[in-house]
Amino acid sequence: MSKISFSLFLAVIVLVCNNVEAQPLKLRPDAFPPVDDAKDAKSIQMATSVEQMASWDRYPTYGTYVAMMEQWANQYPELCNLDTIGESVNGRLILCMHIQGARDVPEAAQAPEFFYSSTMHGDEVTGYVMMLRLIDTLLRGYGNNPQYTNLVDNVAIYINPLSNPDGTYRGGNNSIYGAMRYNANYVDLNRNYPDPFGTQPLSEQQPENTAMIAYLNKHQFRLSANLHGGSEVMNYPWDSFTSYERPHPDRQWWIDVCKRFVDTSRMYSQSHFRDVNSVGYIEGGDWYVIPNGRQDYVNYYHNCHEMTMEISTDKTIDSELLPEYWRFLQHSFVNYIEEIFSVPSTAGIENAAATALDVFPNPAGDRLFVRGDYDGELRLYDVRGRELPIVKSGANCIDLSGLSRGLYLLRAGAQTAKIVKR
Numbered sequence: 001m002s003k004i005s006f007s008l009f010l011a012v013i014v015l016v017c018n019n020v021e022a023q024p025l026k027l028r029p030d031a032f033p034p035v036d037d038a039k040d041a042k043s044i045q046m047a048t049s050v051e052q053m054a055s056w057d058r059y060p061t062y063g064t065y066v067a068m069m070e071q072w073a074n075q076y077p078e079l080c081n082l083d084t085i086g087e088s089v090n091g092r093l094i095l096c097m098h099i100q101g102a103r104d105v106p107e108a109a110q111a112p113e114f115f116y117s118s119t120m121h122g123d124e125v126t127g128y129v130m131m132l133r134l135i136d137t138l139l140r141g142y143g144n145n146p147q148y149t150n151l152v153d154n155v156a157i158y159i160n161p162l163s164n165p166d167g168t169y170r171g172g173n174n175s176i177y178g179a180m181r182y183n184a185n186y187v188d189l190n191r192n193y194p195d196p197f198g199t200q201p202l203s204e205q206q207p208e209n210t211a212m213i214a215y216l217n218k219h220q221f222r223l224s225a226n227l228h229g230g231s232e233v234m235n236y237p238w239d240s241f242t243s244y245e246r247p248h249p250d251r252q253w254w255i256d257v258c259k260r261f262v263d264t265s266r267m268y269s270q271s272h273f274r275d276v277n278s279v280g281y282i283e284g285g286d287w288y289v290i291p292n293g294r295q296d297y298v299n300y301y302h303n304c305h306e307m308t309m310e311i312s313t314d315k316t317i318d319s320e321l322l323p324e325y326w327r328f329l330q331h332s333f334v335n336y337i338e339e340i341f342s343v344p345s346t347a348g349i350e351n352a353a354a355t356a357l358d359v360f361p362n363p364a365g366d367r368l369f370v371r372g373d374y375d376g377e378l379r380l381y382d383v384r385g386r387e388l389p390i391v392k393s394g395a396n397c398i399d400l401s402g403l404s405r406g407l408y409l410l411r412a413g414a415q416t417a418k419i420v421k422r
């Protein structure tokens with residue numbers, strides 16, 4: 001290497017190092033690109049039949065997964081039924097198991113709805129198998145285990161083990177080799193939800209998320225969790241802001257819930273939930289701010305308390321490690337469903353009255369009145385974040401007759417109101 005090229009080489013090194021230093025240090029491990037070929041061929045075992053899932057130390061092929069869900073629905077028709085949330089870009093099914101006992105009593109319709117959803121990032125597959133095993137555990141335990149029986153009788157439990165099947169089975173239905181974070185259109189589904197705070201416009205809504213939003217609209221989930229991998233930390237809302245900028249109104253409740261989850265898991269394994277911080281939980285934005293994520297969308301638009309559970313530092317753990325992860329997580333997963341009875345009864349949207357737009361009646365019929373002064377022009381958005389024209393029928397009255405039933409957001413400057421159109 002000549003002197004000149006050596007100094008050039010040095011300059012490049014300096015530049016590269018400076019560049020690295022200029023990056024934010026709080027990189028979210030979850031945001032790392034997928035490493036497709038890092039897996040040793042011996043570490044991933046696939047189950048090509050339902051029977052091969054008996055020890056829970058394999059990943060199911062797509063066919064085995066669908067067969068498992070169908071088998072449970074057939075085996076326990078009085079306890080569960082299988083919903084199809086929708087289809088992926090490539091036509092794979094996005095399935096959800098609805099588990100609920102004591103369906104014939106009048107109170108059944110009043111049972112609060114709980115939702116677990118996993119693997120919207122297709123290569124973060126630990127939660128996928130954990131959720132399948134949770135379905136199995138609740139169904140088998142009903143009538144034997146008092147805690148499971150009580151939960152299944154009093155909560156409408158919905159479990160969606162795989163919300164991005166095209167990402168998980170990118171390499172074909174028979175293997176999770178080559179699994180990727182994105183859907184088949186190479187879109188990150190966790191950056192593809194309407195942003196309630198309007199910081200980022202939404203790119204084209206992906207079919208997986210459109211189906212999920214329709215499913216969320218059909219239900220009134222009160223508590224939910226969204227399972228990921230790449231780290232081990234409980235992450236509560238908001239993702240769009242740091243807790244200093246905009247704390248969630250129920251921040252202390254979230255901290256208590258996260259602490260209970262982590263403490264329980266540490267009774268079975270001391271070594272987990274330590275790669276981000278020592279407590280094992282963090283407010284999303286304090287870790288890393290993201291726009292257009294599912295967590296903020298669900299909390300804000302659906303009045304549902306949803307958190308993100310990052311449950312394994314390795315996104316695609318060796319299949320033989322799956323039982324170990326279940327061992328230290330299973331009680332926390334079940335106890336988290338029980339937290340539905342402790343969800344604060346506040347609307348949970350905003351605590352600062354100053355940012356609330358005063359509207360009535362709400363839910364509204366054809367007319368909605370805005371009370372008092374508000375700053376700036378009124379703007380109306382649908383649940384997908386699209387702005388709609390406002391039809392006025394008086395100085396402070398908006399005509400909603402052209403809108404279909406559902407949730408809308410009315411905004412004036414920094415003031416907002418979530419409106420339910422009847």
Ligand SMILES: [Zn+2]
Binds near residue numbers: 030121124228229230
């Ligand atoms: Zn993820």
